Amino acid sequence: MAKHTVITMPGDGIGNQVLPESLRVLKAVGFDAEYIHADIGWDCWCNNGNALPDRTIELLTKHKLGLFGAITSKPNKAAQAELKPELQGKGYVYYSPIVTMRQKFNLDICMRPCVGFTGNPLNYIRKKVGGGFDEPQIDTTVFRQNTEGMYGGVEWTNPPENVRAALNSHPRFKAFANVPGPDLAVSCRIITRNAAKRICTAAFEFAKNRGFKGVTICEKPNVVRETSGMMEEVAKDVAKNYPGIALWSTNIDAQLMWLNKNPEEYNVIVASNLFGDILSDAFAGLVGGLGFAASGNIGDDVAVFEPTHGSAPKYAELNPPIVNPIAMILSAAMMLDHVHEGPKADRIRKAIAEVVREGKVRTYDMMRFTGGSKAIQGAASTVQMTGAILENLK
Numbered sequence: 501m502a503k504h505t506v507i508t509m510p511g512d513g514i515g516n517q518v519l520p521e522s523l524r525v526l527k528a529v530g531f532d533a534e535y536i537h538a539d540i541g542w543d544c545w546c547n548n549g550n551a552l553p554d555r556t557i558e559l560l561t562k563h564k565l566g567l568f569g570a571i572t573s574k575p576n577k578a579a580q581a582e583l584k585p586e587l588q589g590k591g592y593v594y595y596s597p598i599v600t601m602r603q604k605f606n607l608d609i610c611m612r613p614c615v616g617f618t619g620n621p622l623n624y625i626r627k628k629v630g631g632g633f634d635e636p637q638i639d640t641t642v643f644r645q646n647t648e649g650m651y652g653g654v655e656w657t658n659p660p661e662n663v664r665a666a667l668n669s670h671p672r673f674k675a676f677a678n679v680p681g682p683d684l685a686v687s688c689r690i691i692t693r694n695a696a697k698r699i700c701t702a703a704f705e706f707a708k709n710r711g712f713k714g715v716t717i718c719e720k721p722n723v724v725r726e727t728s729g730m731m732e733e734v735a736k737d738v739a740k741n742y743p744g745i746a747l748w749s750t751n752i753d754a755q756l757m758w759l760n761k762n763p764e765e766y767n768v769i770v771a772s773n774l775f776g777d778i779l780s781d782a783f784a785g786l787v788g789g790l791g792f793a794a795s796g797n798i799g800d801d802v803a804v805f806e807p808t809h810g811s812a813p814k815y816a817e818l819n820p821p822i823v824n825p826i827a828m829i830l831s832a833a834m835m836l837d838h839v840h841e842g843p844k845a846d847r848i849r850k851a852i853a854e855v856v857r858e859g860k861v862r863t864y865d866m867m868r869f870t871g872g873s874k875a876i877q878g879a880a881s882t883v884q885m886t887g888a889i890l891e892n893l894k
């Protein structure tokens with residue numbers, strides 16, 4: 501029997517192209533695992549009115565470890581229209597399966613490393629005062645609270661009477677009191693002390709293990725006083741347990757400006773859900789973008805690893821596939837770290853670093869093409885990129 505069982509959920513679009521590539525790499529490093537396929541995504545919604553099938557939930561509950569590709573999500577109206585005719589009008593409501601999965605298994609720690617590989621033409625560069633450019637080494641990991649905040653899903657357009665009454669009890673709601681229901685949309689930003697403590701602790705533990713000298717809490721406590729205020733307060737409490745590690749506090753708006761000035765100074769950033777989502781995409785942009793952005797959704801019991809990109813429908817139909825498998829392969833390496841197979845993960849990251857450094861094999865996204873898919877020439881395919889990584893594993 502294999503040592504590990506991994507639930508593989510390719511999902512939609514390019515998820516089906518990149519996930520199998522990560523399995524080739526896992527096999528090549530000798531990861532002792534059995535893989536069980538599970539369905540997720542748009543077809544499940546269209547055919548069954550449920551994008552996250554019960555079998556997938558059961559498999560994850562049992563085996564606790566998942567690799568996920570990407571899914572397609574569409575707004576409510578489009579989702580209803582694509583539901584198969586016999587299911588339409590029966591009260592099915594579309595929920596994003598990855599958001600549901602994070603909440604269902606309390607995968608509350610989202611870890612998103614943004615680490616630059618030397619030689620990547622997409623890396624951030626900065627003009628020097630005296631002329632020329634420098635290319636600082638970016639090594640940032642964003643810890644994003646993954647289950648609450650702005651993505652908690654407690655929201656209404658035309659809030660019901662009792663909600664409206666509660667809102668009316670707040671003096672600041674006077675300004676909105678006369679807005680007709682259908683013209684009023686409300687999304688709750690919920691932060692709980694316990695979840696805030698867990699994400700801050702994860703960030704500090706990571707900083708400790710990696711030997712980083714500080715953690716940045718990135719919120720907006722001067723304006724969003726209650727929720728960002730609680731995040732910052734908890735970060736300060738947690739910091740007391742890590743005397744050798746400094747806590748810096750930045751505001752989300754200023755942080756995005758500093759991202760363009762001195763991104764190399766931020767190694768560990770912790771934030772609530774929406775801010776963490778924004779920060780991790782922004783930092784990923786400095787190290788090559790979506791083709792390089794890996795992530796882990798980690799709970800106490802279950803963990804699921806996925807590239808942060810989506811299903812990229814524009815590219816999903818191309819044959820042979822040309823999207824970059826590196827984000828998915830790096831996500832698989834994070835899974836190895838998680839199951840204490842760090843040396844295998846390091847081998848994978850070293851092989852990727854070597855391919856990028858050599859610069860002989862590059863997928864289209866690494867080549868700064870303009871003019872659409874017809875202009876793409878000389879780029880490696882998805883399979884060729886994995887092949888180059890496998891070569892360097894030897």
Ligand code: NAI
Nearest residue numbers: 570571572573598790791808809810811812813823824865
């Ligand atoms: P996307 O991430 O799918 O693609 C945006 C663009 O990024 C692509 O057109 C392509 O140019 C580039 N790109 C993405 N992955 C790449 C890769 N591996 N290699 C090279 N280039 C890559 O985001 P988009 O277009 O906004 O959304 C498409 C669908 O994906 C939507 O239905 C959206 O809801 C869903 N989505 C799903 C996510 C998930 O499964 N976790 C996350 C983000 C979006």
Ligand code: MG
Nearest residue numbers: 777778781808
């Ligand atoms: Mg995102």
